[in-house]
Amino acid sequence: MSEKLDLTQFEKKMIIRTMIHPDIEKIIEMQRLCFPGMEPWKIEQLESHLDTFPDGQLVAELDGEIIGSCSSLIINFDEYDDRHTWDDVTDEGYITNHNPDGYNLYGIEVMVHPEYRRMKVGHRLYEARRELAREYNLKSIIIGGRIPNFHKYADEMSPREYVDSVQMHKVYDPVLSFQLLNGFTLMRINPNYLPDDKQSNKYATLMEWNNVDYRPNSKRHFKTSHPVRICVVQYMMRQIDSFTDFANQVEYFTDVASDAHSDFVVFPEIFTTQLMSFLNEKSPSMAVRKLTDYTEDYIELFTDLAVRYNVNIIGGSHFVKEDDDEIYNIAYLFRRDGTIEKQYKLHITPNERKWWGISAGDQVRVFDTDCGKIAIQICYDIEFPELARIATDKGAKIIFTPFCTEDRQGYLRVRYCSQARAVENQIYTVISGTVGNLPETENMDIQYAQSGIFAPSDFEFARDGIVGETDPNLEMVMIGDVDLEILRRQRQSGTVRQLKDRRHDIYNIEYKK
DSSP states (O other), X not given: OOOOXXXXXXXXXXXXXXXXXXXXXXXXHHHHHHSTTSOOOOHHHXXXXXXXXXXXXXXXXXXXXXXXXXXXXXXXXGGSOXXXXXXXXXXXXXXXXXXXXXXXXXXXXXEEOGGGTTSSHHHHHHHHHHHHHHXXXXXXXXXXXXXXXXXXXXXXXXXXXXXXXXXXXXXXOTTHHHHHHTTOEEEEEETTSSTTOTTTTTOEEEEEEEOTTOOOOTTSOOOSOOEEEEEEEEEEEOOOSSHHHHHHHHHHHHHHHHHTXXXXXXXXXXXXXXXXXXXXXXSHHHHHHHHGGGHHHHHHHHHHHHHHTTOEEEOOOEEEEOXXXXXXXXXXXXXXXXXXXXXXXXXXXXXXXXXXXXXXXOOOOOEEEBTEEEEEOOGGGGGOHHHHHHHHHTTOSXXXXXXXXXXXXXXXXXXXXXXXXXXXXXXXXXXXXXXXXXXXXXXXXXXXXXXXXXXXXXXXXXXXXXXEEOOTTOOEEEEEEEEHHHHHHHHHHSSOOTTTTOOTTTOOOOOOO
């Protein structure tokens, strides 16, 4: 009896999957083949796609080879000008304008390797996009399509006449004809869409596919405002006798924030060093190690307060000894749902290194909250503009900076840099510092602070870019509202648009994590 024929050796397996970093070089090489004469993707652009919206980046793979790809982002299409360009709608190819709460999936490129055309690869990628729109419950898919055969008819037809001829099947266009067959309808024709698309004479057809399965969601709508209330604590460092004394002070301020219906309450950097006032340890390095013994008590206290008072707490920062026996300066986010996140201080001051032997963290993190994405950058870290830009590109709308400075010069470095970060990145920034003194505690004896909330500088924001600030060197709270909807609108159409107007062609920040 003859052996059964092994059919698997004849199989060719085509799959559609999400893009991964090892695909990037292959996609760029394929793009050069698909669009000769046009500028291909930059590596950092595709990396930004994967960092920003990985689900929207798809590839077609046949027996391990990349034979097609498409890229997308989510937007609220109504926020863009009728004559928008490809650069406008993609933030110059980096898609950092991706809006997870948007209504429309915007397709920015589809390509199929020339050797694998007529295998329905493009059709499969389009169907994967439609499935993505259904999965995300989006109203429609919108694309700015090339009309690459138009240059052959430009002397005898206007763009509109050419498009009409393609729709009537009198003329064939490889892109427009394909899109019409895939259920897309013409919205309008945009000039100067892609400056290097000479075949289309820079024109593009704006096309739309409507998702008939779309379900209106009452929680997602165009907002006239999206307020977030922040309570900033300017905390007095004073002699205490126990952890209970510390807990009582912290609970008092949390209660104040909760009574004001705050979304966040923010405490200062290393304000837990107040515990050193009863540790009876004169050596700073030994006092810090004793302080780390209270880490679990600190975390339990703030977790309980966040849940009990229904407020997200930026728990200042605390010195923590980890398994490597190194001590880190860590800021914790205690969400009101009981979950916890942490951000290590990345830049250690000479003072921290000399007196306490503090080690540096190595990752810029951005955290999801019920009020949007936020970042925490501890004191010295806000003085390095690259960190705020990285956090902004990761989606942060507010950067919280707990700080601890002993003199006015140190405080002003934090304040001026925090305000600069708000302008540069079109975000809100918040600083919270310690005041008072601990005369018996070595290296923590004096404090200087004036805490505040800062905004970008434009007409819709606070007059001086200051949402609110405390009086200098007094224990107090300051409560202020920031509006994330105003922030979103100003990023799109403000007097200046620092994020949209960046020159990615001559500079970029490379985050190595």
